[in-house]
Amino acid sequence: MKKTYGSAAEALDGLLHDGMFIAAGGFGLCGIPELLLDAIKDAGTKDLTFASNNAGVDDFGIGILLQTRQVKKMISSYVGENAEFMRQYLSGELELEFNPQGTLAERMRAGGAGIPGFFTKTGVGTVIAEGKMEKQFPTGPDGAMEDYIMEEGIFADLAIVKAWKADETGNLVFRKTARNFNVPAATCGKICVAEVEEIVPTGSLDPDAIHLPGIYVHRIIQGDHEKRIEQRTVREA
Structure with a gap:
């Protein structure tokens, strides 16, 4: 081609x-x-x-x-x-x-890999998180639950x-x-x-x-x- x-x-x-x-x-x-x-x-x-x-x-x-x-x-x-x-x-x-x-870099990489969404700690508790799905994962010390937001x-x-x-x-x-x-x-x-x-x-x-x-x-x-x-x-x- x-x-x-x-x-x-x-x-x-x-x-x-x-x-x-x-x-x-x-x-x-x-x-x-x-x-x-x-x-x-x-x-x-x-x-x-x-x-x-x-x-x-x-x-x-x-x-x-x-x-x-x-x-x-x-x-x-x-x-x-x-x-x-x-x-x-x-x-x-x-x-x-x-x-x-x-x-932003990961949103592009995810799209290229066919991944429609992922969770990140970046932006939790800020205006970046407004209107986005939030979920907790056991990633803290001794498995403590921590907040994440979903990015597309x-x-x-x-x-x-x-x-x-x-x-x-x-x-x-x-x-x-x-x-x-x-x-x-x-x-x-x-x-x-x-x-x-x-x-x-x-x-x-x-x-x-x-x-x-x-x-x-x-x-x-x-x-x-x-x-x-x-x-x-x-x-x-």
Whole structure:
């Protein structure tokens, strides 16, 4: 099956529709599927729900779709570096479902593993627990009962991720922090589209170096990527 496409627009052809749910990889400004996000912006697809750790910054990452009002809801754990994200949320223009960072990653991983729900202690006794099923388990000292809340797995219409290398069958290798959310995000989409810095011949990747098997990846593009620094701090000359 052909997985390699010539551009982000070609790779997304036939997949986009208004109101869809997209899981996006990336952590801060690292490992953001920037070319695919640009193509979604150009396609004009609207009323989107995104599950992503954060929304990039105002002019990069999901931030570009917030500027064009194409995003209806964010499922995220961090909003601090995106002024437009905060403005839309505080003004009631954007729905926001806050998730603890580990919970969000596990919700994606669970969806990719076909697990519709799981219990966690994270968020018990806080606003995170409001409206969620609670249950006790004997996990405390000497088997004491402890409170847990149930979180739902994420099952997205589409996953978009950014990797360092891919082979022609879709096996992916990520670099460092880009591995945090890209791997679980990739697994929880019905269709996964990956953009990479380099596509190498099948068989040339060390099997032990592959972070995501190609069975999860349906379409691949290669492109040039911008390496941004989120915050630059230097001493005075």
